[in-house]
Amino acid sequence: MKVTIKSKREIDLMREAGHINFLAHQMIEPYIKVGVTTKELDKRIHDFVVKQDAYPSCLGYEGFPASACISVNDEVVHGIPGNRKLKNGDIVKLDFTVRKNGYESDMTRTYLVGEVDERVVQLVQDTKGALEAGMEMVKPGNQVGDISHAIEVYAHAHGLSVVEELCGHGIGTDMHEDPEVPNFGEAHTGLVLKPGMVIAIEPMLNLGKKDVVMLENGWTVVSEDGSPSAHFEHTVCVTEDGYEILTGE
Ligand code: MF3
Numbered sequence: 136m137k138v139t140i141k142s143k144r145e146i147d148l149m150r151e152a153g154h155i156n157f158l159a160h161q162m163i164e165p166y167i168k169v170g171v172t173t174k175e176l177d178k179r180i181h182d183f184v185v186k187q188d189a190y191p192s193c194l195g196y197e198g199f200p201a202s203a204c205i206s207v208n209d210e211v212v213h214g215i216p217g218n219r220k221l222k223n224g225d226i227v228k229l230d231f232t233v234r235k236n237g238y239e240s241d242m243t244r245t246y247l248v249g250e251v252d253e254r255v256v257q258l259v260q261d262t263k264g265a266l267e268a269g270m271e272m273v274k275p276g277n278q279v280g281d282i283s284h285a286i287e288v289y290a291h292a293h294g295l296s297v298v299e300e301l302c303g304h305g306i307g308t309d310m311h312e313d314p315e316v317p318n319f320g321e322a323h324t325g326l327v328l329k330p331g332m333v334i335a336i337e338p339m340l341n342l343g344k345k346d347v348v349m350l351e352n353g354w355t356v357v358s359e360d361g362s363p364s365a366h367f368e369h370t371v372c373v374t375e376d377g378y379e380i381l382t383g384e
């Protein structure tokens with residue numbers, strides 16, 4: 136495992152990339168409405184990011200064909216934008232990376248479309264809560280397992296299941312660096328966090344069972360039982376006394 140410590144200059148660059156990612160999410164929110172296609176959302180994100188002299192680095196990553204992963208309802212991750220129109224009651228996850236000056240940022244939010252079933256609204260709120268519970272464990276001396284464990288405990292306390300096949304990750308000049316940051320595990324295990332480490336934390340929680348399957352397109356992961364899944368992600372750095380969200384305002 137090769138875990139890098141980023142310098143102040145590198146963190147400043149990552150914050151710049153992360154801020155563009157945040158702004159792109161802010162920009163797209165009003166367009167997430169009944170009738171919009173996921174392709175239209177992808178194009179708006181692409182154009183916005185490029186305008187900031189940045190690159191939407193999902194595009195072409197291991198052959199991924201779009202600038203954003205757009206996953207609806209039971210699609211957990213890596214939905215491919217297309218002609219699908221959003222419907223009343225859908226939830227939609229927008230997960231994309233922004234590269235600027237050679238540094239990556241990674242951020243996901245789950246958005247509501249129209250009137251959403253209250254159990255599903257709760258799933259979305261609780262997945263955001265699970266991300267926050269994970270981030271609260273980020274401080275020097277704590278371990279990656281403390282983050283994983285906090286997310287798992289939070290998810291189970293709220294009656295949700297944790298998708299185990301996909302993890303958070305280190306991030307820097309590469310979108311995916313060491314360490315892996317699972318969304319379940321034992322406290323007081325794993326890599327010890329140090330100031331200057333940067334990780335993407337990203338719980339994916341299901342309303343039904345935890346099991347997932349891959350669609351025939353080779354990218355999109357869906358819940359096996361068809362239950363809705365929510366996902367939130369931030370890129371955070373370890374500071375002297377805690378953490379800072381780099382994909383923020
Ligand atoms: N953003 C995803 C993550 O959270 C990775 C997407 S890779 C892509 O790690 F190729 F699907 F874009």
Ligand code: CO
Pocket residue numbers: 230231232241242243337368
């Ligand atoms: Co992501």
Ligand code: CO
Pocket residue numbers: 241303304335337368
């Ligand atoms: Co990620």
